[in-house]
Amino acid sequence: MTTRILRTNVPAGRVSRRSALLVAAVGLFMASLAVPALALECEVGQRAFTHAGGETCIPEDPQRIVSLHDQSVTLTLLEVGAPVVGSHGRVDEEGARFAFPQGIGATYAKTQGWDGILNVYAGYGGLTKVLQDLGFERVPFAQEMVERGVAWGEEVSAEVLPELQADYIFDTYTIAYGDTLASPAERMAEVLPSWCDLLMACSEGRYIVVAREYATGFSFAQLNMVIQLIVTHAARSLAQPGA
Numbered sequence: 341m342t343t344r345i346l347r348t349n350v351p352a353g354r355v356s357r358r359s360a361l362l363v364a365a366v367g368l369f370m371a372s373l374a375v376p377a378l379a380l381e382c383e384v385g386q387r388a389f390t391h392a393g394g395e396t397c398i399p400e401d402p403q404r405i406v407s408l409h410d411q412s413v414t415l416t417l418l419e420v421g422a423p424v425v426g427s428h429g430r431v432d433e434e435g436a437r438f439a440f441p442q443g444i445g446a447t448y449a450k451t452q453g454w455d456g457i458l459n460v461y462a463g464y465g466g467l468t469k470v471l472q473d474l475g476f477e478r479v480p481f482a483q484e485m486v487e488r489g490v491a492w493g494e495e496v497s498a499e500v501l502p503e504l505q506a507d508y509i510f511d512t513y514t515i516a517y518g519d520t521l522a523s524p525a526e527r528m529a530e531v532l533p534s535w536c537d538l539l540m541a542c543s544e545g546r547y548i549v550v551a552r553e554y555a556t557g558f559s560f561a562q563l564n565m566v567i568q569l570i571v572t573h574a575a576r577s578l579a580q581p582g583a
Contacts, residue, residue, distance in 0.1 A: 453527035461493035466557010
């Protein structure tokens with residue numbers, strides 16, 4: 341068997357030069373990957389903001405923000421108190437704008453019975469904030485408490501009950517105390533056995549009880565839960581015959 345050595349017509353020197361050039365090119369490419377990109381230089385009063393598309397210069401202290409998406413951007417900005425002046429939004433079939441379900445014009449009272457004593461609340465943490473954002477309004481009795489500087493609640497006589505006529509009555513129970521959904525109504529009955537017949541919101545099924553652990557709203561997750569609870573209960577009561 342004869343072994344043949346294949347030869348090329350390319351001079352050895354040229355092969356060496358090509359190899360050297362290839363090695364140099366690869367080296368430069370790898371070196372470029374190791375060198376970090378230069379930081380974006382922004383004008384005075386602006387700062388670099390890193391996002392999925394790279395970096396952009398934005399104002400250090402924005403005074404007016406326009407959001408390009410309502411759910412993924414606008415809601416978060418509003419939660420942190422950003423100065424949003426415009427936003428992408430949505431409209432229904434009639435062209436009306438909407439974001440959250442609205443209860444504009446609906447009145448409410450926050451009550452609680454305790455040891456036979458009626459408590460009426462001017463404010464109740466996150467519950468009050470959510471109700472305001474949804475467009476609910478306090479009954480005049482509770483609003484007068486606010487104007488007197490009452491931030492939480494007051495013990496009042498059962499004779500006040502007629503002044504608490506509202507579209508919705510809200511009450512709370514405490515899971516940590518072993519309460520059940522029936523506990524708030526039972527405590528109100530200790531104040532006045534006929535209280536539910538007296539208040540139309542209760543007799544017509546618009547008495548809504550919320551767990552105190554959620555109603556206080558110490559986190560965004562709790563506030564979101566309160567929104568869902570209120571909207572769900574309100575929608576259910578409106579769907580009842582005769583509502």
